[in-house]
Amino acid sequence: ETTNGIKKWSWPFNKEKMNFFTIRRGLKLETLESVFNCMSGNHVYIIGGVLVGTLEKWQEFYRLVWCCQKKVLRENIVDDDQGIFLMCYYYRPDMIKLNYLGKNKWFDLFKCKGKRTIRTFSHRMRILCLHK
Numbered sequence: 466e467t468t469n470g471i472k473k474w475s476w477p478f479n480k481e482k483m484n485f486f487t488i489r490r491g492l493k494l495e496t497l498e499s500v501f502n503c504m505s506g507n508h509v510y511i512i513g514g515v516l517v518g519t520l521e522k523w524q525e526f527y528r529l530v531w532c533c534q535k536k537v538l539r540e541n542i543v544d545d546d547q548g549i550f551l552m553c554y555y556y557r558p559d560m561i562k563l564n565y566l567g568k569n570k571w572f573d574l575f576k577c578k579g580k581r582t583i584r585t586f587s588h589r590m591r592i593l594c595l596h597k
Contacts, residue, residue, distance in 0.1 A: 476517075482562040483526045484517040485550060488569055494555040501540070504548035511554070511563070513546030525560065529553050 478484045492510045494500050503510070518526060533552040537544055554561050 478517045479562050480519050480522075482518070483522050483553075483560055484562050484564055485554070486512045486515055487563050487565050488512065488567065490565060490568075492551075492554070492563065494551060497552075497555065500548075500552050500555045501542070503551050504537070504542065504544055509547060511547050511550045512566075513550065516550075522560070526553070529557055529560070532556075 487510050489508075489510045494503070502508075516526075530549055530553060533549050533556065534544075536552065537549065542548075554563070
């Protein structure tokens with residue numbers, strides 16, 4: 466049910482960016498303090514377990530994640546996904562594309578990005594329309 470029975474997960478993602486998936490609109494990170502506030506308040510915007518990027522983007526992203534993890538550790542904070550990804554987005558919004566799935570639509574990612582079927586197509590169109 467979670468993966469909608471897809472056999473091949475494919476989608477024409479932007480190859481120039483790391484693609485993150487969000488379940489909430491309105492992410493505004495204007496200061497580093499706002500990033501830490503999102504972390505400490507456990508404000509969920511980015512799905513932590515699914516990221517899409519080319520090998521080159523992953524290598525660049527790895528370096529950014531490493532720097533962000535060191536920053537939070539210096540503040541005696543431990544975070545491994547969503548909070549770090551928020552910080553990455555704060556420092557490098559040019560590197561990251563946020564793909565909005567819908568409010569609390571955690572698993573719609575697999576429903577709209579799989580091999581094409583009528584059901585997949587309708588989910589994909591709904592999500593594409595939400596981006597506008």
